[in-house]
Amino acid sequence: MTSLLKIENLHVNVEETPILKGVNLEVKAGEIHALMGENGSGKSTLAYALAGHPKYTITQGTVELDGAKLNDLDPSERARLGLFLAFQYPVTIPGVKVADFLRHAISNIRNPARKEGEGLVPMREFRKELKEQMGSLDMKTEFARRYLNEGFSGGEKKRMEILQLAMLKPKFAILDETDSGLDSDAVRFVSEGLTKLTGPEMGVMIITHHERLLQYNIPQYAHVMMGGRIVETGDASLAEEIHNEGYTALRERHPEAAAEQEQVEAVTQ
Amino acid sequence: MSTAIVAPPETFNEAAFNAFLDQRDDPEWIIELRKKAFAIYNEKLCEPLDPEEWKRVDLRIFQPAKFSLSADKPAGNKLDTQLQGEAEFKGQVTHENGHCTSSQIDASLVEQGVVFGDLSALVHTHRDILEPYFMTKAVTPDRDRFAAWHAAFWTGGTVLYVPKNCSVEPPLHSLIALTQAGAADLSHTLVILEDNASATLLEETLSGDEGSPGLHLGCVELIVGKDANLRYVQLQNWNQKTYHFAHQAGLVESNGFMQWTVSALGAKLAHVHQDVVLNGRGSIGEVNGVTFATDKQKISFYTQQTHNDEQTRSDLLYKEVLRDKARVVWRGMIKVDKKAQLTDGYQRSDALMLSDTARADAIPGLEIEADDVRCTHGATAGQVDQEQVFYAMSRGLSRYEAMHMIVQGFFQTVYDRIPVEAVRKTLNDAVVQKLGIGD
Structure with missing residues (x-):
């Protein structure tokens, strides 16, 4: 069975403010989708809502992963079902070593019924796998002993997200502006890393408002968000159009959504 | 009394x-x-x-x-x-x-x-x-x-x-x-x-x-x-x-x-x-504190770092985790004598609260009579960062497992100062036991 992430008529509030106003999207394993849009269009809200951030409340609609409804599941349960979010701003957890964190994470993902304190993936096996994945992402092994994201550069943090993606092997990965704030070398590392990981087993949603990441990972579908909805869907050429011409033409084609987006911006700023 | x-x-x-x-x-x-x-x-x-x-x-x-x-x-x-x-x-x-x-x-x-x-x-x-x-x-x-x-x-x-x-x-x-x-x-x-x-x-x-x-x-x-x-x-x-x-x-x-x-x-x-x-002259005192208070425990420390001679260095780091209705008080003082020039005194207390009903008080203080010294102090107290919890949960850790890992990480920065492996391990084991992991 091909895995399916199905988002239907999704409405999401952030602290009482409606941000998403009916998002519909289906992502199948093996597909790469680009999700584009200006700041405030709702891209990151969609990412956080899918991952289950407590501040993002689903008020209407459903999210299903292979038929399992995610709406009422906590972030850990969603992750164990195979959902992964690469954070735009990865969080620092002082004193927690990358290796320890990842060993706990993969133990839970691979044994979703695992309870705290129960067996972890054997150390030898884990170390071997971590070393291989770090090698293929061109990361120094000393990173495994460092504290999670503490003192990491922007590029190192993003590479750490990709390493986690590689270790957790989710069914669906959402990459929230993984290319933002990086210089071109760092974008290349992250993009090449991602290219190695994608394949028929994984569905990918790349959130970006640049197109650099997409040059390395060519999407079959491109979606444009505006005012909390997907207003257009096309193929890679839509992404290219936005890259070349910006959002002006799109705003003109969707004046209502553009107006709503401005309203939300006025409220949230 | x-x-x-x-x-x-x-x-x-x-x-x-x-x-x-x-x-x-x-x-x-x-x-x-x-x-x-x-x-x-x-x-x-x-x-x-x-x-x-x-x-x-x-x-x-x-x-x-x-x-x-x-x-x-x-x-x-x-x-x-x-x-x-x-x-x-x-x-x-x-x-x-x-x-x-x-x-x-x-x-x-x-x-x-x-x-x-x-x-x-x-x-x-x-x-x-x-x-x-x-x-x-x-x-x-x-x-x-x-x-x-x-x-x-x-x-x-x-x-x-x-x-x-x-x-x-x-x-x-x-x-x-x-x-x-x-x-x-x-x-x-x-x-x-x-x-x-x-x-x-x-x-x-x-x-x-x-x-x-x-x-x-x-x-x-x-x-x-x-x-x-x-x-x-x-x-x-x-x-x-x-x-x-x-x-x-x-x-x-x-x-x-x-x-x-x-x-x-x-x-x-x-x-x-x-x-x-x-x-x-030139003496050094380093203090590490690991406190984990739960239930109705009341734990109080009154610390003094007294510098009586030149070029002395003191460095105190206390970390406290509180849960339930526990209360922790830390009152710290760095005292520097007139003749203790070029001293370096440091004190810091960080408290992490796992429940709303816990209370931590940190009162650092300085009494400095010498004029060429470096003395710094700091204190923080706060709840577990929910963004950290969310991040860990999004990687498959349960809420408790995430909290426990954050607590262990919080103490880790003190363990890093302790060179005796047996002590680091014993402290961590004791904290893990008190957290109730695997019960």
Whole structure:
């Protein structure tokens, strides 16, 4: 069975403010989708809502992963079902070593019924796998002993997200502006890393408002968000159009959504 | 009780004192010291305690008459120690209910002149070594009623003496246990490192069971000579029915180094007065604190870092985790004497609250008389960062597992300062146990 992430008529509030106003999207394993849009269009809200951030409340609609409804599941349960979010701003957890964190994470993902304190993936096996994945992402092994994201550069943090993606092997990965704030070398590392990981087993949603990441990972579908909805869907050429011409033409084609987006911006700023 | 009280509790009054003296076999010089201290104790009971130190500690729940000195030497119960087996020790002393139940030292250390054993026995044989230091310099009986009480009624304790130029590599172990309901332990830890000596002493306190009330009225004196190097660790892990009061002080001479780690995991009510006194030029005192308070535990620290000479450095890092209705108080002070130029004093306390009902108070302070110094202090207190929890959960960790990992990480930055692996592991194991992981 091909895995399916199905988002239907999704409405999401952030602290009482409606941000998403009916998002519909289906992502199948093996597909790469680009999700584009200006700041405030709702891209990151969609990412956080899918991952289950407590501040993002689903008020209407459903999210299903292979038929399992995610709406009422906590972030850990969603992750164990195979959902992964690469954070735009990865969080620092002082004193927690990358290796320890990842060993706990993969133990839970691979044994979703695992309870705290129960067996972890054997150390030898884990170390071997971590070393291989770090090698293929061109990361120094000393990173495994460092504290999670503490003192990491922007590029190192993003590479750490990709390493986690590689270790957790989710069914669906959402990459929230993984290319933002990086210089071109760092974008290349992250993009090449991602290219190695994608394949028929994984569905990918790349959130970006640049197109650099997409040059390395060519999407079959491109979606444009505006005012909390997907207003257009096309193929890679839509992404290219936005890259070349910006959002002006799109705003003109969707004046209502553009107006709503401005309203939300006025409220949230 | 932070105000004056007139009469001593009946278990520690004159009749009890005389009975205690009769029952013991102390040498004359000790009996004299005890009698003087008992007189001071009676005077101090009439005086209020220093409000600066005690105003945040509610002593009303403490009823000293419920505790008494245990006359009978226990048979030596099997004790569930945390440190035993974690490292190879060159010596081991155990006290139970105030009585020494075992004392061992490696023969190679005896040959080098190292003394390690029970204070009650050593006052007979090693007066020359003990008398200059025993409650004369680091902690004196006239400090307050608790110091005097201890000086009059001390029950035993662990002594470590390391002669000049002698280095004791593997750690030594001291265990203080309470195994009888209502028993009082007034053990005294005295460490003397002569010039250029070095040693590591790991001490732990524990209860025989979860439910027996106990009282520990302790005193720790650490004397670190010139160029000497001491690592001292005290893991306080009483049950939550035990009261813990202690005066603890370390004195460091020129270019000496003292690393002092305290943990507070147990006790119903604990108050520790911890002094680091840097007496000699270039001396260094480093303090690490790991506190994990749960339920209704009340844990209080009053710390002083005193710089008495030039180019001295003190560095205190306390980390506290609180849960349930626990309360932790840390009052810290850096004092710099006029002549102590070019000193570097640092103190920091970070508290992490796992529940809304816990409360942490941190009150750092500076008293600086010299004009060319660097002294910094800081304190933070906050709840677990929910963004960290979300991030960890989004990687498949359950909420508790995420919180527990964040707590362990919070303490990790203190463990990183502790060079003894057995201590790091023991502390982490104890924290994990208290977190209830795997229950």
